[in-house]
Amino acid sequence: MTTSPQVKAGKREWLGLAVLALPTILIALDMSVLHLAVPHLSADLDPSSTQLLWIVDIYGFLIAGLLITMGTLGDRIGRRRLLLIGAVGFGAASVLAAYSTSPVMLITARGLLGVAGATLMPSTMSLLRNMFHDAKQRNVAISVWMAGFVLGGALGPAVGGVMLEYFWWGSVFLLGAPVMALLVITGPILLPEYRSEQPGRLDFLSVLMLLVGVLPVVYGIKEYASHGIEATSSLILAVGLAICAAFVLRQRNLESPLLDLRLFSSRTFAAALAVLSLSMFVMAGAQFFLAQFLQMVSGYTPMEAGLLMLPISVMMVIGIMASPGLAQKIRPAYLMAGGLAIAAVGLFILSRLTEDSGIGMVIAGGAIMSLGLGPTPALGTGMVLATAPAEKAGEASAIQETAAELGAALGIALLGAVGTAVYRAQVQDSIPDGTPEAATAAAEDSIGSAVAAAEDLSGDTKESLLDAVRTAFTDGIQISYTASVVIALAIALLVATLLRRVTPTLEEEGEAPQPEQKVTATGDQAR
Structure with missing residues (x-):
């Protein structure tokens, strides 16, 4: 059906906005809260220095590498569906991270959190695009969404500090479970489903190329931040950029590209x-x-x-x-x-x-x-x-x-x-x-x-x-x-x-x- 851009959002859409703000706040909070827990989980799990780096970084790496893929996937299979699938995955991975008994188990859980997190961000924002057709209302909705992300990051140290004061380090991850459960319950009631009528075929080689390209780019940039400009990190960054360039060239020749140039x-x-x-x-x-x-x-x-x-x-x-x-x-x-x-x-x-x-x-x-x-x-x-x-x-x-x-x-x-x-x-x-x-x-x-x-x-x-x-x-x-x-x-x-x-x-x-x-x-x- 065709929806007029003049239709104003009603009570249901504004309640839906509150639902969409939940994963946004949580993802930002999850990014900041881990740093407080590092000394506690290090004492308990005794990870090596390399394992500790992966515990901290793999979440952000996978989110960055999979955002475009998940955004395009939501356009194809349904944005609400992908959001709810991601919410279930994020909640389950949060529990797995909270009760991890080894560094490898925690790295795996953090990786799954990154994959699930990549489904949430583009799904929430793209739903706003279709829920709020009036430009003024949409601008307000985007501002609320953005404010939630900022507040989530700001509250991370305070919330994490309280949790670590009274509970064990894994408790900081359990914050995700009830929030995502609420999203799964209320999402089907308050959020509409939208998908493209002509989605096209998902090109899995493009998905792989994008992930393999973005990860070295992000890793190389982070290495610059940690150790300065070095030959090894520069080489890794160059490899990632070359793969990303090949990815862009591939998109030019696809009937249904992963990234529409x-x-x-x-x-x-x-x-x-x-x-x-x-x-x-x-x-x-x-x-x-x-x-x-x-x-x-x-x-x-x-x-x-x-x-x-x-x-x-x-x-x-x-x-x-x-x-x-x-x-x-x-x-x-x-x-x-x-x-x-x-x-x-x-x-x-x-x-x-x-x-x-x-x-x-x-x-x-x-x-x-x-x-x-x-x-x-x-x-x-x-x-x-x-x-x-x-x-x-x-x-x-x-x-x-x-x-x-x-x-x-x-x-x-x-x-x-x-x-x-x-x-x-x-x-x-x-x-x-x-x-x-x-x-x-x-x-x-x-x-x-x-x-x-x-x-x-x-x-x-x-x-x-x-x-x-x-x-x-x-x-x-x-x-x-x-x-x-x-x-x-x-x-x-x-x-x-x-x-x-x-x-x-x-x-x-x-x-x-x-x-x-x-x-x-x-x-x-x-x-």
């Missing part, structure tokens, strides 16, 4: 993707340094640092939620550009941080930055969905999320590499005489290693080493935040130039609105 023919779609990726680049890099500053320089515990960053996340939520209303009065491109200029002010404040800076300066700079960055993901995501055909909503949302994932990883890697380079150059000349060789080597590697090594020292040697590495670290982040100011202003100029013709409905002037294509609806879920 025609989506990129829309200037708004392509420009919005670029802006989203670059804004995530700045956001992730900035938050990465803030977390380290609070813990390594100011001396807060991970949970305390997470709680202190909560006001910063709340300001981003305010920026996101205010965007739909403001976009009706201010052209979206100018609202996003203005927000990025405000974010640059916050980044400038953070670029003035020293080892003696108080928590007020940290929160003020971070809050201004987050408030300014809020409109970009809210409105940019809306542009991506508004300019994509309705039958491609799952694919478009998956592309957007993949771009955001890669942008965030690149931000941490490249801005981190800048900060690390400055740190290492500075610290080599400032390590106090008499520092043991092992502690010196640790200090030259990273501030985290230096702080850990300093625990074995005492007296003036310990304090002098900590003063030296903290000064070198703040010198490094000052340069990185200064670079972020320049990048934020450059993105603002890019937005104001490339997206200036986008209207408050988040469609480009002169383009006909994308028609709501015929979709398959089941039973009383028909709209």
